[in-house]
Amino acid sequence: EEGAAVPPAAKSSWGPFLKSIASFNGDLASLTAPPFILSSTSLTEYSGYWAEHPELFIAPAKEKDAAKRALLVLKWFLSTLKQQYSSRNEKLGSEKKPLNPFLGELFLGVWKDESGVIGETKLISEQVSHHPPVTAYAIINEKYGVKLEGYNGQKASFSKGTINVKQVGHAIYHLKEFDEHYLITLPSLHIEGIVYGSPYVELNKSTTITSSSGYVATIDYSGKGWISGKKNSFTATLTKEGGKDVLYTIDGQWNDKFTVKDGKSKSEVDSYNAKITKTTPLYIAPIEEQDPLESRRAWQKVQDAIGRGDLETTGAEKSKIENEQREMRKREKEEGREWERRYFSRVEEDPVFTKLAAKREITAEADKTSGIWVFDEEKYKKLLASPAPSEES
Ligand code: CLR
Numbered sequence: 182e183e184g185a186a187v188p189p190a191a192k193s194s195w196g197p198f199l200k201s202i203a204s205f206n207g208d209l210a211s212l213t214a215p216p217f218i219l220s221s222t223s224l225t226e227y228s229g230y231w232a233e234h235p236e237l238f239i240a241p242a243k244e245k246d247a248a249k250r251a252l253l254v255l256k257w258f259l260s261t262l263k264q265q266y267s268s269r270n271e272k273l274g275s276e277k278k279p280l281n282p283f284l285g286e287l288f289l290g291v292w293k294d295e296s297g298v299i300g301e302t303k304l305i306s307e308q309v310s311h312h313p314p315v316t317a318y319a320i321i322n323e324k325y326g327v328k329l330e331g332y333n334g335q336k337a338s339f340s341k342g343t344i345n346v347k348q349v350g351h352a353i354y355h356l357k358e359f360d361e362h363y364l365i366t367l368p369s370l371h372i373e374g375i376v377y378g379s380p381y382v383e384l385n386k387s388t389t390i391t392s393s394s395g396y397v398a399t400i401d402y403s404g405k406g407w408i409s410g411k412k413n414s415f416t417a418t419l420t421k422e423g424g425k426d427v428l429y430t431i432d433g434q435w436n437d438k439f440t441v442k443d444g445k446s447k448s449e450v451d452s453y454n455a456k457i458t459k460t461t462p463l464y465i466a467p468i469e470e471q472d473p474l475e476s477r478r479a480w481q482k483v484q485d486a487i488g489r490g491d492l493e494t495t496g497a498e499k500s501k502i503e504n505e506q507r508e509m510r511k512r513e514k515e516e517g518r519e520w521e522r523r524y525f526s527r528v529e530e531d532p533v534f535t536k537l538a539a540k541r542e543i544t545a546e547a548d549k550t551s552g553i554w555v556f557d558e559e560k561y562k563k564l565l566a567s568p569a570p571s572e573e574s
Contacts, residue, residue, distance in 0.1 A: 195378050202375070205339045209346070210281040210314055216492055218380070220269065220277030221484040223476045225288040227279070228306035228318035230264040231329055231352070233460035235292045235302040235322065242325035242356055251396035252419055252429050252441065254354060254363050256453060258390060259400070259417065262435035263455040266370065266382045267413070276372060276380040280480055282308035282316065283506045284520055288476040290463040300324025304463060305561075309522050310334070310551040311506070315350070317525045319556040326357025332525070332554040333367055344372040345385075349549045353533060354390075362393045364537035368402060383413070384435075391537050395422040413437070418444075422540070474523075524560055527552035 194215035202212065232238045237260050241253040269277050288306040299322070306318040309332065317332035331352030338345050348367035355362050369385040384402035391397050400417040417431040426444060433439025434455075441451035465471075471478040479502065486494035513520060531553050534545065547553050 199376065202339050202344065205337070205344075207337050208313075209278075209335055209337045209344075212278065214278040216487075216490070216495075218275070218278055219487055219495075220273065220279050221480070221487040222277075223280040223282050223286065223288070223480055224314065225282045225286050225306045225308055225316055225476050227265070228288065228316060228320075229290065229304055229463050230268070231261050231318070231331075232292060232302055232304065232320045233264045233463070234260050234458060235294065235299050235461050238302060238320070238329070239299055239322050239325040239327050242322075242327050242358060247359075247394050248396065248419070248421070248428055250356070250359070250361070251363075251390075251392050251394065251398065252451075254392070255390060255398040255400075255417060255419055255429075255431065256441065256451070258365060258388075258398075259415075259431065259435055259439065260453060260455065260458065262384070262413075264460065266384060267436045270381050274379075275374075276382055280483065281314060282311075282476070283479070283502060284308055284311040284510075285474050285523070286476055286479060287472060287474045287523065288465075289472075290465045292461045293464050305524050305556070307522060307524050309525050309527075309554050313549065313551065315550045315554070317522075317554040317556070319524065319561075328355045328357070328556075329353070330355075330556040331365070332550060334550045336549060342376055344375065346370050346372070349546050351534065351538075351543070351545075353537075359394070362533050362537060364391045364534065364541075364543070365389075366543060368400075384415075389541060389543075391541050391543075393537060396420070396428075397422055397541075411437075415439075522557075522560075523564070524557060525554045526557040526560070528555050529553070531555050 198215050205212065237257040240257065241250045244250040244253055286308040290304045292302040294300055302320060302322040304318065304320050306316060309315050309317045313334050315332055315334040318330065320329040329352055331350060333348050333350030336347045336349060347369045350367060352365040353362055354365060366388045368388045370382050371385060372380045373383050374380050387399055387401045389397060389399050396419060398417060398419045400415055403414045411434055413434045413436045415432065415435055418427045419429040420427055428444045429441055430444055431439055431441045436455055438452065438454050440449050442448060443450050465477065468478050468481060473479065482498040483495055486498055538544065545553050
């Protein structure tokens, strides 16, 4: 469960790495991790974790009762945590260091729907800033009028053997039919198991989901819980703004089982088992059909080299991308322009965010994400209407 320990051949690189993080400056991208901890996945791909269960993502759209709808939004959110925070451990044996996306990098895909019931759910993820690294995303299901949009960056610090990561940014879940918005804050986290060479994520403190319909969900993360003693524990409540009563409570483990109980009668009304709920694979276009800015096409050579354990080529191919990027930034600066984001725009203010954030004293911290980012419907529609971009040489 704790993941693979440091492989014998890598032991020699782990000590120096531990020393280097002790004097770490907060920029995760600048961490030079030993090869066995490098993943070949770019951080732009992580946006997909929000909807690997499309059926849960759209479920609130089918619920007529406002309180139950808010509960379904909470349930969907909780169901994303396993993918977000423990899927690398499960698939790769430990937490890994992702590739640091370049400005303008895209990760596009779609969760197809064979059943014909859910409809297609589209993913658009774009790196909107490189210094500091910020990823923005939109996830859209047109059939049910469900849209999630958000952006996030990370602020990290090192203390007492762990890396503490604060997420900056937020997500907004939207239901068209009810014209409802839900503002979701992102959990802080820390990395455990570093000294043993088998890092994994544990969530800190709490997150909230504030809805325009007046419901508030609070999720408290207790880690290796003081309540149950189990990893990844949490308790959550759903309340109506202004009211004192807890409408529903949920508790359990986000990577395992949790149960939903009625706040008054305490009887179980629903449950979820993260271990047996299957994820829907994301469909991504074959590399040769991808745009040159799409993550897997752009990083292909680096990813292949990491897969082969070929450090020299990994470094060389990474440098190629970095140098090319540096050149582009230099040219833009000379010409007094800025890189045009393809799907997102920087705004002074997002009225939806401002309104919901005011209820809970949440701030945008725009200075840490090089602005407030919103999904730009105009740009999106234009792109849908125009033919695929032609090959650049
Ligand atoms: C990115 C946004 C996702 C949720 C998420 C999950 C895990 C986080 C990741 C975010 C950011 C990068 C991260 C990662 C865990 C480890 C990794 C903090 C917040 C760092 C860069 C790796 C450090 C190296 C150790 C493995 C030693 O929605």
